[in-house]
Amino acid sequence: AQSVSQHNHHVILSEAASLELGCNYSYGGTVNLFWYVQYPGQHLQLLLKYFSGDPLVKGIKGFEAEFIKSKFSFNLRKPSVQWSDTAEYFCAVTRQAGTALIFGKGTTLSVSS
Amino acid sequence: GAGVSQSPSNKVTEKGKDVELRCDPISGHTALYWYRQSLGQGLEFLIYFQGNSAPDKSGLPSDRFSAERTGGSVSTLTIQRTQQEDSAVYLCASSLGRRNTEAFFGQGTRLTVV
Numbered sequence: 001a002q003s004v005s006q007h008n009h010h011v012i013l014s015e016a017a018s019l020e021l022g023c024n025y026s027y028g029g030t031v032n033l034f035w036y037v038q039y040p041g042q043h044l045q046l047l048l049k050y051f052s053g054d055p056l057v058k059g060i061k062g063f064e065a066e067f068i069k070s071k072f073s074f075n076l077r078k079p080s081v082q083w084s085d086t087a088e089y090f091c092a093v094t095r096q097a098g099t100a101l102i103f104g105k106g107t108t109l110s111v112s113s
Numbered sequence: 114g115a116g117v118s119q120s121p122s123n124k125v126t127e128k129g130k131d132v133e134l135r136c137d138p139i140s141g142h143t144a145l146y147w148y149r150q151s152l153g154q155g156l157e158f159l160i161y162f163q164g165n166s167a168p169d170k171s172g173l174p175s176d177r178f179s180a181e182r183t184g185g186s187v188s189t190l191t192i193q194r195t196q197q198e199d200s201a202v203y204l205c206a207s208s209l210g211r212r213n214t215e216a217f218f219g220q221g222t223r224l225t226v227v
Binding site: 043106 | 146148154155156158161168169171206208215216217218219220
């Protein structure tokens with residue numbers, strides 16, 4: 001069965017520190033990859049997505065992610081985090097249309113000012 | 114509608130009672146997903162609809178859980194004989210259902226079984 005692994009459960013950073021959150025998936029075929037963010041008290045919203053083409057994708061609020069097919073990874077990065085980035089981050093994977101969107105267990109990011 | 118709408122936003126029920134949770138997807142979205150979000154468990158996939166059919170219901174945790182979708186739009190998730198472990202936030206999402214499209218989420222229904 002398709003699965004998504006997020007290696008960090010809780011990450012604590014100071015403002016201006018760099019961020020990298022790991023995501024690995026198990027499916028070997030063509031995939032669509034996503035990172036969603038859930039700010040406290042808000043609903044899930046899309047941060048960025050990869051469908052095809054340039055494996056380095058840029059999203060909102062200065063986030064980016066790199067798809068490395070050989071490693072089945074889609075890690076999320078941000079060079080300098082802000083207090084407002086405190087949230088829960090979810091990696092998600094789906095195959096072509098007609099299949100379910102599968103999420104990892106999430107990573108809680110806490111940024112101190 | 115402008116976004117995915119879920120109702121009720123909060124539901125408290127007694128153990129053993131049945132509950133129905135409703136999801137109104139974005140107009141024109143053919144794909145609809147249900148998830149359960151519990152503390153420390155992330156988003157647990159429950160069921161996926163394409164139109165009115167459910168090609169993947171592998172995530173439903175027991176036969177007490179069922180879902181239907183009518184008219185290719187509104188979906189209802191039903192939990193029969195609720196148990197305390199059913200307490201969670203139930204999230205619904207919808208998408209265009211085509212390749213290379215993203216899912217949009219509702220605010221969720223917080224279910225508490227007492």
